[in-house]
Amino acid sequence: MEQLIAVFTSKRNIGLTAIPYFATFNENQPITLHEHATPEHIRAEPERFSDQQKEMILLLTKISEHNLHRRYGKKESLKTFMDQLQVHPHFEKEILPFIDRTIYSAIYLLGQSGLKAYYKDGTFSNVYQSDRLIIRETPAQPVFDFTLTSEGLEYSLKVRQALEDNKPDKEFALLGRDVEFISRETAVLKIHHNIYYFKNIDSNKFKPFLDKSTIHVPMRQVDIYMEGFVSKCIRNFDVTGKGFEVIEKKEQPLPHLALIKDLKHLPVLGLHFKYGNRIFLADRLAPVYVEYVKSEQGYAFHKIVRDFDFELSIINRLNELGLVKTGDALFQPEACTSKKTATQMLAFMADWINLNKEQLNKEGFSIETNFDNRNIFVGKATLKVDSSEDNDWFEIKVRVQIGEFNLPFFKFRKNLIEENPEFELPNGQTFMIPPEWFTRFSELFDYAKVDKNSIRLPRSHFQIMERVKYGVGQIDKKTDVPKIVFPQVEIPEGIQAKLRPYQTEGYAWLNFLMENGYGGILADDMGLGKTLQTITLLQKIYDNIERQTIDPQEALMTPEETAEERAQQLSLFGAPAVKTFNKTGIPASLIVMPTSLVHNWQDELSKFSPGMRIYNYTGTNRLRSKDIGKIFQHYHIVLTSYGVLRNDIELMANYTFHYFILDESQYVKNPTSKVYEAVKQIQSKHRLTLTGTPIENSLVDLWAQMNLVNKGLLGSLAFFKRHFVQPITRHKAEDKEVKLQKLIQPFLLRRTKEKVAKDLPPIMEQVLYCDMTPEQEKFYEREKSGIRNSIYQVFEHKTPEQSAIMALQALTRLRQIANHPVMVDESYQGSSGKFEQIVDKLESIVAEGHNVLVFSSFVKDLELLQKELQIKKLSFTKLIGSTRERDKVIQEFNDKASIFLISLKAGGVGLNLTKADYVFMLNPWWNPAAESQAINRAHRIGQTRNVFVYRFLSSGTIEDKIARLQQKKSQLADVFVNNNNPLTDLSQEEILELFS
Template sequence: MENFIVVLTENRHLGLLAVPYLVENMEETPSLSLNEKVDTSNPDKYDYSFTKTELDILKVLNKLNDKHLFNIYSKDKTIKLFYNNLDEKKLTDIIRPHIEKYMALCFDLLAGAPNIPVYFKDAKYSNLYKSDRINIYKEIAEPVFYFTLSEDGITYSLKIKIKDENLTLTYKKPLVICHEPCALLVKNVLYRFKDTDSKKFIPFFEKSEVNIQPRSVPTYLETFVSNAIKSHHVVHEGFDIIEDKTKPKAILSVEQNISQIPVLALKFKYAQKEYLANSASNIALQLNENEGKYTFIKYKRDIDWENNIVDFIEDHGLIKESGANFIPNNQNDSNAVKELIDWINKNYDILSNEGITIKQGNLDNNYFLGNFSCEFTTNKSKDWFDLQMRVVVGDFEIPFLKIRKYIIAGRNEYVLPNGEVFLIPEEWFSNYADILTFAEEKGGSIKLNSMYYNLLKTEIPTYNHTDFKSTLEGKDNKVPQGLQASLRPYQLQGFKWMNYLHNNNFGGILADDMGLGKTLQTITLLLKIYEESQLEDTEIEQIQQLNLFETSNLEGFNISGIPTSLIVMPTSLIHNWLNEFKKFAPSLKIYIYSGSKRLKSRELGKIIRHYHVVLSSYGVVRNDIEYLKNFHFHYAILDESQYIKNPNSKIYDAIMQLNCNKKMVLTGTPIENSLSDLWAQMNFVNEGLLGNLTFFKRQYIAPIEKSNSEEHEDKLQKLIEPFVLRRTKEKVAKELPPVTEQVMYCDMTPEQKKIYESEKSGIRNELLKTFEINGLEKSTFLALQGLTRLRQIANHPVFVKSDYKGESGKFNMIVDNLENIVNEKHKVLIFSSFVKDLDLLEKELNKRKIKYSKLTGSTTNRQEVVSAFENHKDCKVFLISLKAGGVGLNLVSADYVFLLNPWWNPAAESQAINRAHRIGQKQNVFVYRFISTETIEEKIMKLQEHKSKLADTFINSNNPFKNMNETQIKELFS
């Protein structure tokens, strides 16, 4: 009787293969009679009834037969020539990966069919024996990596987790059946692995552990250990692995694809890491080092959330172009930029509400993205209509006469004062072009002859995309005296807005981005309310979780006039709110109504009336609403109010039963899925404003979400605008004055260039020798030293040659520009990564009698130095080393920034610029980058401009050679 078997056997051309056979089982002999090798391309010719699994195995193994491989990989005339001409590299790099891919599929099938025998035939023997049968372990084996970090380096070992046991490989003579994905044969059992290659196992065939020297620890952690943590189970000691559950953010970046067509690249940002939407890894890692202690921050990508973002932007008019790139569904290449920017601006608020950030990449122009408005009004005067058009784009107002010329001429690109290009919406042309064409300029105003009255018959819509901003001033908007914080301008604006709603008995939705201080703005409002009701002093603990037996402690304490307020939030935020109250408004008394021991009785009212604010959770309010609805609160405030977005939920029903004077909600995402989310929250704060839910669905949700009706969207926006305050971090940043950046290219002096070229030649020759003798890894330190030396010469040769008497082209240009700026009464910050740079400038400033401040790592009176620069008008120059002054300084008296040398990480430059360009800065800021031409500095700049792979190395690391190959390093020194 014939049986179907699979034999692992050595092919003299291709290496180890899985081959199907039909065999006859001879019970009286230890060997098997291989009747016939099965022709995988034609199993029907055999007088054997193959099972479905056997046929599936033959279909997979057909991908490994001679004919199939010949057709795919050979241009030779015959299979014999194909094998004769097959070189080792092609076999290893191309053909074996193909073979092992289908070998792995075959093993997967065999693991689920233990009745199909599998044998391993040793190449030394001609016969196949029954004792050669092997078992395929049914489950995917899991490698477990053990890393121990100590002063002596890293000790690394590996075991295989099998059920509840760990299998070691050492001295068991494992055999690699497949390299990737790896399959190992250990004592007649074949183990399969996913996402693991054999290189990780082979070192442990002969030894139980691998030792990594201390000098290689950072690189090893960054590469091998990092990859192991991403894909496998890791047992670690001596370093930490922390899972960060920070809520990710979505970014749409305006960039150009490989065909130079503008697209929106979708990226997801987890903490500080950004990933393209189509990147494969589900785990992201960030390695941090602090005083020799290493910590891996592990981010698990939220694939469901990412898919929802993709669905969201596709629902709003984007289609996938390729990879992570999207374009508007009506985009054509001839007008691609306009249609792309148009889509962004039309959907800007929707994207912001969804938490999607817009950024600009490598377009020819820097386009304006954000909110804009156009107000068009007419006044009848005898035979004329006086026309007024007020156009506001971001922080800029465009003069009527200028915008009129653009609309008449059909020009849609208007350059704003900050250099951004504003694309005039197509609707403005269709609505206003005829009117403005027939209008005349008379005495500085625009008039339309009354004969053209027909052009004005149709109501002219206004396009208002600006947030509501309360401009009321006076005593009612003064910050309460007891507030232990200084409000930023946008926070003050938010408080005034909330106070305006409070005074007019309106509810509101504060929908600021996370991190902008919604909690602080709310505390400020509550403190003002209770402060005006004359807060009483008390010796009672501010924060207590009371029960029935503690009520006697409250005798004699009473808050007069205004009832207690209630803030409802997710349970995890209660202690955060508690700490914020203690920090910013310690005079307010806070009661926590939470936990299993909370008081559920009408007696609760006797307790909470002695407190200003009660903190509770959505779950508690839902469960205890029968008690809570009997109490009268002053304010009911919901934090993370998207919790009530479902109007059919029990939480929503409970919240609506709260009895209070006023309402406010806080959320960063007022609309998560549908406009019904907005209705639920708005109906809580201003019940009836948007009608009942049936009316709202018919009047707004259907036309806006299904038909994309801009008319209905505008009507809804006008309804809710006074009651919703939404600020993103991008909008807050736009309140700052513009930054103008310029690269100052400096020619080296002849003597400087001679020294530079001589040094470069010597470094290059030394590197070539080192590469040849020691290889790449041991040569990068020398390359880094050489690179630093060339950077110093590009600044001034005296840094490396103390006897140098010549000049420096860059130094001369710096001094010339510096003198002009000082003479014009400006203040300037000068940053350098080399303290020697600052020392040289210091001598020049002393010689020219220019007053200055200086801050380096050796400065001990840091605050005095900063104050001297900020508070003395005659102190015009501040010399700052990058290490000492990159962060933690507020230097808004300066309006010029000099960056004397390029740094590998642009974030350092950004931090330096932000010393002057920050909240409080009233002047335009000018940034000069000084670059010596035909030097290493210029090469780095060009690499960064082109965003090449090499530039990424410079951007992301202080060691630019970390991920560079030998050819790239040589090119840098050419």
């Protein structure tokens, strides 16, 4: 059976080297050598070899003639290279040392592994079992014997080899022995069939003793030898000596930490150990130190052996105290691993020293804090924070005590804003501002007004105030956004409804905001009862005075009242000629909403809170007067629309409302719009917004709405974009995400149906991919090719804003073709794969007795479907933007129609259509939130059946890519709560990708 062996043999110009062979052992016969073992054998049969065998093959292959030639002699043939090897320009400095190191590694491996090695004499053609070489597991040791006399110094060198099986060590001299040197750098000797390898001595030390037993050093050279050669031998080897002393000193090491620079010029803590007067870096490069001493009494050597067990215990102790190793003797606080600048790292180190200095001193450490020509202060630094409340502000005063210096806090403002920890003290020392101060105060300066004497922070930033007062705690963990529990509050008696547990919790949150003077965004999923929670809060406000029961029909004052009634209203500007319904003394509250929701709010208020009087300030016949507030004050609730508010803001801004509530507040997400400017002018004590989609297209939507209810909470729009929008959307900055979550968390309440309305039946969603018909596909590809060419030209000659607009127009055209080409070309005679599948599905579902909501982004799409439904005599009704009698259309569906055709914009909000148990989304829209709102028309409280949602996508079209874009926007909204041109946020490359 073949075995792997190593065969040592002499090679021309190299000397003794080794080759791995496959060999067969034959009884009383020479060993049969078959072939060299190579890396190719390992690759072919890896399971055939042990790890040590693989390592030996790879090592010895490095010094084969072919590999040496490949490495050092590419410009000449193999024969020429080997013939002229000894005159090669790199032979002495590179080639021989490389061979030596490799041979030494192979011999060390043979000694450790027990793999067999044999010697092949060049004068014989065969290898015999008697040629086996003995390579022991333990390296040999050099033994020096020095004798100092009045005539000089004599010394000898012997070899000591530890033997196995508890036999005594073998010690012998080299004189008279046949010695062959295999490796030169680190000595390896072959003596007969024994190979002796050493660890830290070269071959030249042994060569003089091949022909002599001792070496004599004359007296005139003794001093030089004793200080140099003898000292090194005592340090590195076993030495016996006469005529001088070797004194081994047992020193108790003392740990020493110093601020130093590493190879990258970054600050680190260097660990040293003091042994007497000698300081060692905490590595293992100098395990023994020898000090040469010459005196009148003679020569002596003080030998210090380092206590590595103690040193290791100190290293472990530093790990326990929060340091991590960056090198053999270099450490830094764990927090430094994520910091990039040298100054920031130095601040963390100074902070670590400050925190641990007392304990380190107790444990015997000495500490050096001079760094880069600066004296780093490591004394005690304390903060004293005083605060008080003044209306809408926290008044904050901070004093800083650093050693003997008492300093005003405003002196540190610039450093904290610029994240610069270095602060020069009056005595010239450098105080490194603790990292905890940056966490504690950095946000303060983002939102506070600061002068020399005080700091004023808006009360809405109570979380920042908590951090400033009490410092950094568990709340500041990177991913820890705290959950605030609000005190329970009783449901007011005037509410004619039973609130669900999550609605009670939402009401308690609203009450918490009101009592503490904060605004909020109630952002529950559509259908979870945001209206009822809000009405409950309003009822509590107006329920603290004797209530009166009012007929629901009487409770509403509408603009369509008679001229006589309007005259009565006008008389209110003088004396109260009509009954005052609001006797609480609390001003009226204003609720603003899309026009389509006014009727819904009227119904909900009359149903849930019949005791409150409502004034409907809408319609063309509404009373427009600068004194309109004199009418408002006699009512509890004023309802109006966004359009009326924008047009009548000069009149409505004259009255101070108690609560100002915006429903579907995403309508005011554009901070540059006229309606947004109008909303900002309304005066009120409290503010609240209601929306299921606080983020539709970008984080600016969130800023716009939060700025209305808690002005300044998120800073200016420019600050918000720079500080949050860009880092989060462009760089996926997780720390900014968490910081923004913490800022908005107390003021934004978001619950999903899946989490709180667990009694709702499940919703099943399915994407139906529709193949285009051949004629539709041909039409689509022709249009796409033309559009793509024109878009390239647009990007070359138009601004990014103009390019985005034109790209959106082009994409809209492709979306319409994906639905049905006739939407863009009435002469088109073919069909549409998606349209046919929609009609087939509708017929089947209606035949089974189900009811369907059909949503489309395009009115033309619904009109095409309407014609087909009329032909097939399927009952339907339709709601689009131009529909005037919305209530009538909704009632018609609830009473008799099976199909409700709805445009996405007209029917996305304000509808309760739980009759339907199927929802068709005919085409994907840019904003997934709009689709979710549409689905929630059917999947809301009151629904008792499973809801099935079908999303229709034309395969291989722009609709596929819109679906992927939806995913990206949905993820952004989910992080924080959960522009009508979505392309404005995309790069040119991303837009062109949509047309690819």
